Amino acid sequence: MLIKKRIIVLIVICATLAFCQTCFSEDLELTTEQTDETFTVTISMNGAPNNVKAFGFDVWYCEDSLEYQKYEKGGLTQQFDAGGDDYMFESNRIGQHIRVGGYNASRPIASGTSGAIVKLFFNITAHTAECDISLHNLTDDISQWSYQNYRFIHTPSNLTWYKDSDGDKYSEGTRQSSGTQPAGYYLSSDLIATSGDCDDNNASVNPAAAENCDNDIDDNCDGIIAVCPSIDAEDKVAGKAIPSTGNYTIVNSGMTTNDVTVRFSGTLYRDKNRNGKIDSGTDEDLGAITDPAKIKLSPGPYLVEWTAQNPNGDTASEIQQINVIPQVMFNRKKQVAHLTGTPQTISIGIKTNGEAAAYPVTVPYTVASDPNNPAINPDDHNAPAGNIQIGEDSSSDSISFDFNATGSLNSGKKRGVVIFNINADSLSNAVTGGTASHEVVLIDINKENLPPKVLIKLKKTGESSYSDISKITVAQGINIDVKLETSDPNGGDTVAVEWNCSRHIDNCPVDGAAEWTIGTSSLPEGLYTIEAKATDDNSANSNKGPLTQNNVCLLKVVASGTALVDDSTGNGIFDDQYDSDGDGIFDDQDDDIDGDGILNNVDNVNDVANILRAPKNAKKQQTLSAESGLTLSLGKYAFKAGKGALIDLTDIDDGGGTDIGEYDDIIDVLDFEIDGLAETGEKAKLVLPLSKATGTNTVYRKFSDQTGWATFVSDADNKIYTAVTEDPEGICPDAGNSLYTEVDNATGVMPSGMYCLQLEIKDGGPYDTDGAENGKIADPGAVANNSNVISGGGGGGGGGGGCSLNRNVNFSPTLLLMFLISIIYITKHALLKMKK
Known part of the structure; x- marks a missing residue:
């Protein structure tokens, strides 16, 4: 009985230990x-x-x-x-x-x-x-x-306090130990330094103070009292670039400064007046400069007035000539000519990217066949090596030469290449930049079938001439005349045309009609597409099957008499009473002369095809630029939104465009088209200055109507590049500049801290939204960052202290062992007593 009682007591004790x-x-x-x-x-x-x-x-x-x-x-x-x-x-x-x-x-x-x-x-x-x-x-x-x-x-009994009588957070080293704060003493956590103040009664004297040379005081406690120097050329502290005209007085003729010439690096593209051209001769505040080679100036000649002042107030100034020499480049890296039996004249443009410091700019160039594919005989063209000169009244010129009509390609080749190279070593008054070489491709159309060419031209009914712009905005009631032009490089092919139009355009032709008119009075406000597909029959060449080429135009219809009659410039004058661009046409009747999708009256750039600047009333004013020779215009979403190429996610309203994924920081959303490719399937480069720097997980997200959003990852034909340039005016290296570094990784994540993005996209490739090799690249996309901020738990329960039942408790093996040993001990002890 005694054994049973003791076992029961032990079980209760151990159970209590286990479950509490x-x-x-x-x-x-x-x-x-x-x-x-x-x-x-x-x-x-x-x-x-x-x-x-x-x-x-x-x-x-x-x-x-x-x-x-x-x-x-x-x-x-x-x-x-x-x-x-x-x-x-x-x-x-x-x-x-x-x-x-x-x-x-x-x-x-x-x-x-x-x-x-x-x-x-x-x-x-x-x-x-x-x-x-x-x-x-x-x-x-x-x-x-x-x-x-x-x-x-x-409740500290004893703290160490440091003396700081003048309250400048620097102690002179004296300290006391006390449980309470003595007057004029502070804890080390309240001070910058617990020693080093050489005058604790003067708050302007401490190790962090600026040293003055005219007060006979050791201001920064370094043990040296500074003495003011005399003025000389080393005391230049500020400069201002001024136009290279006018009279200036040199205060101290004893100062001497040498004139310098620096090369324009390509990192600046100043366009303050938003005309798409480099500014020159404008005032530039240079600040404190000691190295003229680091002056950020556009190309051209400048006079810099240097001013120096010492602490005593003595001043001196000096004038210095600084020549910033421009870059010179070809317009495009490739042109295409066809061997047809008829002589052809080829013109290659060459230009500078700003004003030269001296003229003429002499550009020597060489001509050669492709060493890897010597298909062209020298007798087939008359393009000799030589020099081209750009004068003071122009920033560009061209090289012209003829292909021989009866020439043929060597060894049965289908294509040959003539390469023009700028001889950088012999350049005069300029340096190379951008595209320093140019290719002309000669194609033998007797051996290769080429796609047909198709072009839609538009004009407002009543206007005298058509334009080849691909986008037009009209108010309801203004009709649009449509004209189709087709051709085939192979000559003998027959071309069939198929029209496709948006809903509500009821009179879209069912055949290859060459001219027709769209009535807009009954069209609802919105965006409409007009597409023509041209297909050849390949009757002149059997080496490549029938080929199709398409051309798409966009028509934006707005409410009659309202949308175009506005105060778009914000000057208080409605556009139907104001001619903001001085072209003699009131703004409500203005056109889009360069076809970029932005009306003239709000277009910042109307005469430079490869520059796409935001409208004057847009909230983002970055400038997109493509390689020279290309044409930039708004994509369909941007054209519909009317904000310029920089848009919002909500403007991409087809196929779930606003659902970009897990990216929580959208830097820029853009929608553009590139036209003017020399050949279908070619690649083109575009530059976007970002509105803020890239983060730790920034990518370029590409949108497609069919597949939605995907991350742009570099491959053999499509590449993404970045540059670090930071400038308040959105200035980035031009397209193709060597300052760009390729984002070469499998994820497409860009380096952080980048302000400039360059895209290289292949016509008809996976990042060309229209998916067709048609000489045009379409690309709605977004620069987006996923900050991926992960923090610890929130919400949930939990209780206070004290004794509680833990539902998740595990039974302890140690307690089980103790329980068994105790039973053995009690049983053995009881048996011994029974024997006695």
């Missing part, structure tokens, strides 16, 4: 360390009740007594920071709390494990303090755990 372990310890425990000035708290797991893949909790503390400094990972969370999608650990200050969280999908913390999670460091900011350090909002795998809080009490 939290009466003695918590799942999360706090341990602390404290000095007179610092306080640390370590949060640890104590025999984890369950496996932990993810966890989160908040630490509350008293801000009036403690100042959070940093954290260190504990032993259990070292494996939670290995990088990638399966690992994470963070400890961040969120409001007045510290939020701790982490997850490890592949290596969770095992049940029963004990150890430190995180150690938090604080400075004690109050001389005496009393507050609670407590845990809240336990989440994920620890949401039901018990935990411990801590009462922080700070």
